[in-house]
Amino acid sequence: MYLEMNELACACRRQWKIDVNESIDIFSLAINKIKNLTIVFKVMDNDISGACLRLDKENIIFVNSRHSKGRQAFTIAHALYHLKYDENNFNICGIDSDDETEQKADLFASCLLMPHGALETYKLNNNIQKWDLDSIIDAEQYFQISHQALLWRLRHFLNEITYEQYRAFKEDINRNASIRGYDSSLYAPYLNKDYLTIGNYIQLTEKAFENELISLGKKEELLLDAFREDIVYNLNEEIIL
Ligand SMILES: [Zn+2]
Incomplete structure (x- = not known):
């Protein structure tokens, strides 16, 4: 399913005329590329990532405004799968779902933000033999993907870090990014607003x-x-x- 969803995400990038190796700003890109899209950030229960609604002439993505910007980017990319490829017109998306559509949407999101080939190219260009916390934080900042999403990809789909590393690398990401010279915007809510509407x-x-x-x-x-x-x-x- 991983490679299948990667192929779909790459096809989506090609359709949008976006180079497969490029890092993307999904917040502006989604509004730019999806017709009649409105994105609403609002406070939701912590275990809800967001929701999306497809109407005749409107597409609406709701995003949990209290989640980190990285996670919100993932939520938007995940919702794009529902809007583009799912038959259901309304979905509420949570964290741990065993539902196959949810898993596909998660993989699509991960690969849209960071295509498999882009990650391979990144590794090659940066001479990464084995992932450590330095290279992981550099990569997530480059792709503007959440720390959790990158770890999940490396652990579950690429098997490039061990479970012990996965657990150790999860901790204290704010501090670990700060001491490596990065600002914390990826790990804080987008624009730090509880309620915000952008788009159509x-x-x-x-x-x-x-x-x-x-x-x-x-x-x-x-x-x-x-x-x-x-x-x-x-x-x-x-x-x-
Ligand atoms: Zn979903």
């Missing part, structure tokens, strides 16, 4: 206002419903680019 919904609201289909008051109400007070009250600081 925001664009539609702006367009409806521009085309005079809704009033300014209605636009603001819709944006506030989507937790976007930053747009309504112009809270984003000026940043010099």
